[in-house]
Amino acid sequence: MLKAAVRVLACLAITAAGPALADPKRPLPNYDGRGTEANDGHWALWIPRVAFAPLYFINEYVLRRPIGALVRISERDHWVEAVTDVFTFGPEDQFLLVPTALVDFGLQPSVGLYFSGENVFASGNQVRIHGSTGGTDWLSLTVLDRYVWNRKRTYLAARFEFLRRPDFLFLGIGPTVTEATRARYGLQRIDAAPAFKHKFGLESWITLAAGVRTISYRPGCCADPSLSTLVADQTVPMPPGLGMPYTALYQRAELVVDSRAPVPAPGSGGYLRVHGETDFDTTNDRSWIGYGITVGGAADLTGHQRSVKLQAAVDFVDPIRGEVPFNELAQLGSDLMPGFLPGWMNGRSTFATQIAYTWPIWTELDGELRFSAGNAFGTHLDGLTTRKFRLSGDVGMRTAGFRDAGLEVLFGLGTETIEDGAGITSVRVAIGSRRGF
Numbered sequence: 001m002l003k004a005a006v007r008v009l010a011c012l013a014i015t016a017a018g019p020a021l022a023d024p025k026r027p028l029p030n031y032d033g034r035g036t037e038a039n040d041g042h043w044a045l046w047i048p049r050v051a052f053a054p055l056y057f058i059n060e061y062v063l064r065r066p067i068g069a070l071v072r073i074s075e076r077d078h079w080v081e082a083v084t085d086v087f088t089f090g091p092e093d094q095f096l097l098v099p100t101a102l103v104d105f106g107l108q109p110s111v112g113l114y115f116s117g118e119n120v121f122a123s124g125n126q127v128r129i130h131g132s133t134g135g136t137d138w139l140s141l142t143v144l145d146r147y148v149w150n151r152k153r154t155y156l157a158a159r160f161e162f163l164r165r166p167d168f169l170f171l172g173i174g175p176t177v178t179e180a181t182r183a184r185y186g187l188q189r190i191d192a193a194p195a196f197k198h199k200f201g202l203e204s205w206i207t208l209a210a211g212v213r214t215i216s217y218r219p220g221c222c223a224d225p226s227l228s229t230l231v232a233d234q235t236v237p238m239p240p241g242l243g244m245p246y247t248a249l250y251q252r253a254e255l256v257v258d259s260r261a262p263v264p265a266p267g268s269g270g271y272l273r274v275h276g277e278t279d280f281d282t283t284n285d286r287s288w289i290g291y292g293i294t295v296g297g298a299a300d301l302t303g304h305q306r307s308v309k310l311q312a313a314v315d316f317v318d319p320i321r322g323e324v325p326f327n328e329l330a331q332l333g334s335d336l337m338p339g340f341l342p343g344w345m346n347g348r349s350t351f352a353t354q355i356a357y358t359w360p361i362w363t364e365l366d367g368e369l370r371f372s373a374g375n376a377f378g379t380h381l382d383g384l385t386t387r388k389f390r391l392s393g394d395v396g397m398r399t400a401g402f403r404d405a406g407l408e409v410l411f412g413l414g415t416e417t418i419e420d421g422a423g424i425t426s427v428r429v430a431i432g433s434r435r436g437f
Helices: 002-012 043-051 053-076 079-087 227-232
Strands: 095-104 110-117 125-135 138-149 154-170 183-200 204-218 246-258 269-281 286-300 307-321 330-332 345-347 349-362 365-377 390-399 405-417 424-435
Touching (some): 053 349, 330 349, 345 349, 390 424
Antiparallel strands (some): 095 110, 154 183, 183 204, 269 286, 349 365, 365 390
16 A cells, blocks of 8 residues: 555656666556556447536546656656655555645645554554644644554544644635635644544444544634634624634544445445534533535446446534534535635535546546535525525546545636526635545
8 A cells, every 4th residue: 555655656746766778568457457448439438528528638638648658657767666765664665754745726835744654563553644834824733543453444543633724714604605705714723532443344434533622713814804804893793703712522423334345346336424523612611513414326337437426415513502613613615515615615504416527547546527516504404595506616636545645636616606696706726635534
């Protein structure tokens, strides 16, 4: 797994390597069971190609062919071996240390280091560390120590996270927010928790965690006005909990049931994700509960990871006592509405539906095209109507199969609500590494 991750990194971002004698040609390998021949004649492939012809040409001539040429050159001149030797070390190459960087336009860029180690201190013990910075007011450190047993089906982990950022985005609460109330705020979060996870079936698992989270608010940054300034000017109403630091004890559970088999098996199947979390604020005598469900299914058109996926997700946050802090509300962005930065859509509930098409670009590297519709709403989806939906579309590529870290390139667009004309109001471009632990 470590060397596979380095192969992807090396062929996407080669920094230095010396030339070597070219190897003789060899038979085309069957990477990940995806086949050695193109499946261009399959009738079902023409449906997305005709509907999304411009994006198909972007994939073919901007992504696939240039990356393919780079891969051929790197294999011929042994670039991968040279870069692998730089980033891996240890008696069995069980340690990996690589630089990371993320540029997500609209947020402050960051650079950092990612470390992973296998069998650290004891057989089956894994360590993951990621630290990054975007300046003195942008600091992040995440440490995970995970002991795995039962043929890697069960683990017990301890996780610690420190985060300080000044660029969190907030436009308001509910489905009708606009750019007129766009603001920034800073936040510092310290989170520590043990967790238990057990995998059953092929790709299904249950996770239980309990921990403590401390939150304090800081000044915002960037070209947008500070949220506290807009509140002081009475431009926007005071969001619940702004300026009230707190320490919360939380308990979290997640159940994922997925009928799909791991790669290289065909990617058809259904999946269900159910999650819930209770939080008890020990500082301000308030508490709340968050919960939600995601249901989806995928159809592999060719049996070689060319899949159409349809999913729908709903999330709720309800107060148990007092008010829910605005930064703990249900939120859309990221994978469900990727044309928007997180912070556009906040509410007591959210709903989103998405159709996506994924296809292999190279071994462990997939292209992805997604179209989503959804928004944030009131209590228990109060006010939900399709006319309140925002639309999101994006195209990009990402590493596949790496749960703890990976690379992603994304270009996305987001719109106003349908009743306001669905005009484009958000443009998102993200390039860099992502962390998944």
